[in-house]
Amino acid sequence: MLSKKTKYGLKALTYLASVDSKVPVQIAEIAKHENISQKFLESILLTLRRNGFLGSKKGKGGGYYLIKEPKDILMTSVMRVLEGPIAMIPCVSLNFYEKCDDCPDENKCSVNKLMLQVRDSALEVYRNNTLEDLIS
């Protein structure tokens, strides 16, 4: 399941991209437009900012804005920051690899074999989508 964090984060990014200028947008405006809990959204925007997707401006007239162009924001990086690993199991993860403690040989593991294919196909989708592609 996709976490609400990722869902809301994607919606917020899409909204910011659709506003198309670099003037800061307040959290309250995003939350209202997307029907999201404002407090929850704050923490999400914060992690997006920490990871270089958003900039923020404090004080009156402040808010959040996109740092890069929508066409330069790949879904692979957004998903990794918001949702975590793209792989469904650590032993097939590119960026978060971890060995299964119950599995003696990954190459003979049926779960590994299947999930490797799933990861590759998901990766293919995320690599072919930028933030710009999500705006209809």
Added chain:
Amino acid sequence: MLSKKTKYGLKALTYLASVDSKVPVQIAEIAKHENISQKFLESILLTLRRNGFLGSKKGKGGGYYLIKEPKDILMTSVMRVLEGPIAMIPCVSLNFYEKCDDCPDENKCSVNKLMLQVRDSALEVYRNNTLEDLIS
């Protein structure tokens, strides 16, 4: 993330398929061979039996066995029983559809658009893999 339930269930199915005959295999044997908690495995095998994948035989010489041929067991059905919906979000699920309560129009939703592609690519993988394909 893939739940351990699904992971263990897949491993157990693979093991039963590799034994290649229809003689019952005891839970303890499967658990030992795959390094799985036996008690947890019991409940997993139970749901696999209830959903028509396995048969069981009680008493001495009893155990679990595959009902269908490995080549006739599709990963789509296994995943749906063990892991639940294949889609990452209910509004793009084929078998477990549910509307998002915050989303006024699915067709304009960026999350929907992206997750639809992810679901299709995952489905493609699961449809192309039977239990037989997982035995190397």
Added chain:
DNA sequence: ATATTTTGTCTTCTTGGAGAGCATATTACG
């Protein structure tokens, strides 16, 4: 009958998601 094995139920423990609340820092603007 008895030992073996599945079946069923109840309980517990831990983890993570989701969000509320409040205090603090920064900035625009009159």
Added chain:
DNA sequence: CGTAATATGCTCTCCAAGAAGACAAAATAT
């Protein structure tokens, strides 16, 4: 300068689900 507006940081709680462990009951081969 001062005040209102806004973002930031932190803690805390609530709830659900995953992951088991304990133990009694039912079925069956021998």
